[in-house]
Amino acid sequence: MLKVGIIGVGTVGASVANILEQNSDIIEARCGKKIVPIVGIVRDVSRDRGVSIPLSTNMDDVLENSEVDVVIELMGGVEGPFEVVKKALQNGKAVVTANKALLAYHRYSLQDIAGDIPIGFEASVAGGIPIIKALREGLSANHIESIKGIMNGTCNFILTKMMSEKVEFKDVLDEAQKLGYAEADPTFDVGGFDAAHKLLILASIAYGIHANPEDILIEGIEHINSEDIFFAKEFGYNIKHLTIAKKCANNKVELRAHAALVPSSQMIAKVDDVMNGISVIGDRVGETMYYGPGAGGDATASAVIADLIDIARVGQSSPMLGFKRDLEGGGLTLLNSDEIETKYYMRIKVSDEIGVLTKITSILGDFGISVDSFLQKPDSSDKSLATLLFSTHKCKELDVQNAMNEIAKLSTCREKPVMIRIED
Amino acid sequence: MLKVGIIGVGTVGASVANILEQNSDIIEARCGKKIVPIVGIVRDVSRDRGVSIPLSTNMDDVLENSEVDVVIELMGGVEGPFEVVKKALQNGKAVVTANKALLAYHRYSLQDIAGDIPIGFEASVAGGIPIIKALREGLSANHIESIKGIMNGTCNFILTKMMSEKVEFKDVLDEAQKLGYAEADPTFDVGGFDAAHKLLILASIAYGIHANPEDILIEGIEHINSEDIFFAKEFGYNIKHLTIAKKCANNKVELRAHAALVPSSQMIAKVDDVMNGISVIGDRVGETMYYGPGAGGDATASAVIADLIDIARVGQSSPMLGFKRDLEGGGLTLLNSDEIETKYYMRIKVSDEIGVLTKITSILGDFGISVDSFLQKPDSSDKSLATLLFSTHKCKELDVQNAMNEIAKLSTCREKPVMIRIED
Numbered sequence: 128m129l130k131v132g133i134i135g136v137g138t139v140g141a142s143v144a145n146i147l148e149q150n151s152d153i154i155e156a157r158c159g160k161k162i163v164p165i166v167g168i169v170r171d172v173s174r175d176r177g178v179s180i181p182l183s184t185n186m187d188d189v190l191e192n193s194e195v196d197v198v199i200e201l202m203g204g205v206e207g208p209f210e211v212v213k214k215a216l217q218n219g220k221a222v223v224t225a226n227k228a229l230l231a232y233h234r235y236s237l238q239d240i241a242g243d244i245p246i247g248f249e250a251s252v253a254g255g256i257p258i259i260k261a262l263r264e265g266l267s268a269n270h271i272e273s274i275k276g277i278m279n280g281t282c283n284f285i286l287t288k289m290m291s292e293k294v295e296f297k298d299v300l301d302e303a304q305k306l307g308y309a310e311a312d313p314t315f316d317v318g319g320f321d322a323a324h325k326l327l328i329l330a331s332i333a334y335g336i337h338a339n340p341e342d343i344l345i346e347g348i349e350h351i352n353s354e355d356i357f358f359a360k361e362f363g364y365n366i367k368h369l370t371i372a373k374k375c376a377n378n379k380v381e382l383r384a385h386a387a388l389v390p391s392s393q394m395i396a397k398v399d400d401v402m403n404g405i406s407v408i409g410d411r412v413g414e415t416m417y418y419g420p421g422a423g424g425d426a427t428a429s430a431v432i433a434d435l436i437d438i439a440r441v442g443q444s445s446p447m448l449g450f451k452r453d454l455e456g457g458g459l460t461l462l463n464s465d466e467i468e469t470k471y472y473m474r475i476k477v478s479d480e481i482g483v484l485t486k487i488t489s490i491l492g493d494f495g496i497s498v499d500s501f502l503q504k505p506d507s508s509d510k511s512l513a514t515l516l517f518s519t520h521k522c523k524e525l526d527v528q529n530a531m532n533e534i535a536k537l538s539t540c541r542e543k544p545v546m547i548r549i550e551d
Numbered sequence: 552m553l554k555v556g557i558i559g560v561g562t563v564g565a566s567v568a569n570i571l572e573q574n575s576d577i578i579e580a581r582c583g584k585k586i587v588p589i590v591g592i593v594r595d596v597s598r599d600r601g602v603s604i605p606l607s608t609n610m611d612d613v614l615e616n617s618e619v620d621v622v623i624e625l626m627g628g629v630e631g632p633f634e635v636v637k638k639a640l641q642n643g644k645a646v647v648t649a650n651k652a653l654l655a656y657h658r659y660s661l662q663d664i665a666g667d668i669p670i671g672f673e674a675s676v677a678g679g680i681p682i683i684k685a686l687r688e689g690l691s692a693n694h695i696e697s698i699k700g701i702m703n704g705t706c707n708f709i710l711t712k713m714m715s716e717k718v719e720f721k722d723v724l725d726e727a728q729k730l731g732y733a734e735a736d737p738t739f740d741v742g743g744f745d746a747a748h749k750l751l752i753l754a755s756i757a758y759g760i761h762a763n764p765e766d767i768l769i770e771g772i773e774h775i776n777s778e779d780i781f782f783a784k785e786f787g788y789n790i791k792h793l794t795i796a797k798k799c800a801n802n803k804v805e806l807r808a809h810a811a812l813v814p815s816s817q818m819i820a821k822v823d824d825v826m827n828g829i830s831v832i833g834d835r836v837g838e839t840m841y842y843g844p845g846a847g848g849d850a851t852a853s854a855v856i857a858d859l860i861d862i863a864r865v866g867q868s869s870p871m872l873g874f875k876r877d878l879e880g881g882g883l884t885l886l887n888s889d890e891i892e893t894k895y896y897m898r899i900k901v902s903d904e905i906g907v908l909t910k911i912t913s914i915l916g917d918f919g920i921s922v923d924s925f926l927q928k929p930d931s932s933d934k935s936l937a938t939l940l941f942s943t944h945k946c947k948e949l950d951v952q953n954a955m956n957e958i959a960k961l962s963t964c965r966e967k968p969v970m971i972r973i974e975d
Binding site: 142146150153154156157158159249255256257260261264265266267268269270335394397398409410411412413414415416417418419420423425426428429430431432433435436437440441446449450 | 566570574577578580581582583673679680681684685688689690691692693694759818821822833834835836837838839840841842843844847849850852853854855856857859860861864865870873874
């Protein structure tokens with residue numbers, strides 16, 4: 128029997144407790160042991176959580192409980208959970224966590240502290256999709272060339288609605304909040320931070336790369352409007368919020384989370400609504416893609432319990448972050464965001480005057496930026512304005528940022544220009 | 552160091568040997584050991600295989616070689632490989648195989664013989680997609696409700712072409728053969744047998760169900776024509792060759808491999824060309840889908856080596872067929888194919904006479920079959936003929952088979968009626 132203590136009995140914690148009970152037949156058949164939750168830690172024991180396990184407010188009822196084999200950390204936050212998980216490991220208890228923020232900051236420290244004690248975190252990335260396992264074990268023969276993920280359901284729901292109906296960001300966000308797909312303060316999701324945390328976890332497994340959220344390019348979807356959608360449709364793209372990890376020259380790795388135009392024909396572009404999808408390209412296997420629900424109590428609990436079953440079956444099935452030792456000949460390091468090379472789309476609102484297009488294209492030319500497609504739209508409300516929509520050939524991030532700054536300074540430029548990267 | 556002998560150095564075997572050499576940096580970092588192929592067994596040592604390992608024609612150079620830790624079986628066939636794998640296991644060697652036919656027939660015997668010795672077979676289903684691992688470990692908390700897979704690249708290539716261009720089966724098959732996507736004798740692929748073998752393997756892991764290819768419904772795609780494609784497009788379906796495993800009432804499991812009309816909006820319907828995709832619905836996680844290359848030397852070798860790395864890391868990461876012991880309260884048994892309930896599409900070529908439609912609909916009515924959509928098309932070459940295209944509401948396989956037999960007996964029925972199941 129494997130005995131489990133759950134710290135944090137919210138939606139996911141309650142699902143874990145209930146599935147362990149309700150699916151105990153399949154779980155026991157699969158691992159040859161009973162897995163039994165024996166205590167849950169909450170702030171307020173008087174609130175009904177819909178679970179039958181005993182509740183306590185005292186963390187030590189799990190951490191110092193010699194009966195508990197595995198601690199499931201579902202608290203939320205970063206430093207609090209870090210202390211809790213550290214203590215659990217120091218007391219020799221295995222840990223399963225769904226906490227992406229914790230791992231985005233402390234995964235390497237936790238790996239060091241854990242040593243041979245298992246830490247499972249399948250639930251921390253893309254909810255019910257077993258992407259950690261796929262990357263760490265299923266694709267282990269490959270050098271990973273790139274990962275492109277749709278890893279935030281809120282962003283994907285909003286962008287899918289914007290593509291399929293003619294609605295602006297703000298209106299869909301309101302709807303998403305009403306449907307419970309977006310938080311009251313949606314910044315963590317629509318600002319790209321949640322997805323970036325998950326990306327850092329995958330990047331460790333793919334590349335063994337140490338980086339914190341502050342080190343990488345993170346943008347959200349708040350700047351996308353219906354004109355961008357129009358351009359995307361016109362040229363056969365979907366707009367998605369992507370997390371990207373990509374191996375580039377000189378042992379560098381690009382890590383970034385931002386909205387992107389993705390060719391509609393790509394499999395990842397077909398991942399709609401609140402669903403998540405992760406496309407991984409390995410040097411030998413080519414492209415594989417993983418699709419499923421990225422959130423929700425039961426889906427997340429499915430991943431938490433998969434980790435428990437792995438622990439019950441064999442202890443730890445593979446090294447926590449996928450590597451038993453560093454790559455020889457120098458590991459990989461993070462590419463400076465300025466050095467990113469990709470294609471870009473730009474939206475520039477200007478006074479509809481003679482010469483304005485020449486000025487803008489000459490600025491682009493000065494920075495070595497070559498235009499691929501171009502659309503000009505008159506403004507629907509103000510006839511004196513026009514919107515210029517460009518896509519470029521491949522160029523450097525820094526050049527694009529500089530060109531955008533120059534364009535923004537033009538007296539004929541009437542709004543801060545908007546840029547979306549193109550990934551094809 | 553883990554030493555490996557490869558029996559069968561064809562496309563996949565050569566890829567395994569070469570990737571072990573060329574990606575040794577990442578492989579060693581991931582498992583903490585070197586994995587070294589030390590000998591390959593072939594029929595003819597004089598032929599160049601593009602590998603640097605020593606070759607031999609004597610199987611015992613692997614099976615009786617005390618240096619060899621793991622035997623990779625890539626021979627093809629069923630009984631020959633069974634003897635080889637049995638001997639390897641009896642000699643205490645771990646086994647990795649890509650042989651779906653071997654497993655379709657002998658997986659339970661092999662599990663018994665192996666005991667605690669690892670057998671890896673990730674490569675046997677859907678090539679480079681880590682679907683065995685996803686199902687056996689990633690979704691282990693779930694009762695599996697259904698699996699729907701596109702698991703034969705040849706079928707998918709042909710059907711994708713038939714949908715996108717106006718071409719008949721025979722012509723695309725010719726093209727597929729020229730491109731190397733179909734064998735000279737394509738029956739094993741286009742007849743649905745290859746996919747059915749893979750389905751049986753997944754069904755064991757999902758349901759612990761014993762069944763042989765002969766026990767289940769297997770159909771191919773040879774009967775599909777451009778009229779079926781027309782109907783599918785008209786009503787928003789794609790036609791795909793699906794493998795289906797589905798839990799139904801009374802602890803029964805449906806297993807079948809056949810062409811099906813699938814709503815175009817479903818993720819699995821978007822898996823095109825030679826790619827494979829498997830959608831799995833778990834009772835807790837909901838739908839997850841896995842997409843990637845189902846064949847090819849390097850993609851298949853990627854899965855073979857993932858198994859080797861698992862063995863190097865921990866021995867066996869989980870029980871071979873996913874279960875440590877049977878489900879309590881009676882395991883699941885196979886549903887008789889006659890009892891399958893789904894929706895159906897039918898194509899019936901008739902003399903364009905008064906009363907023929909009435910006769911056909913009354914036969915359908917006699918068997919309790921209710922029509923959902925109906926299209927009548929005049930024959931393009933013979934004005935005296937018409938093609939009737941029906942889709943039905945849910946009904947029983949046996950009733951449909953009986954109704955089709957009755958309809959075939961009508962003097963006005965001018966060709967054997969064709970039926971395709973609808974999965975939505």
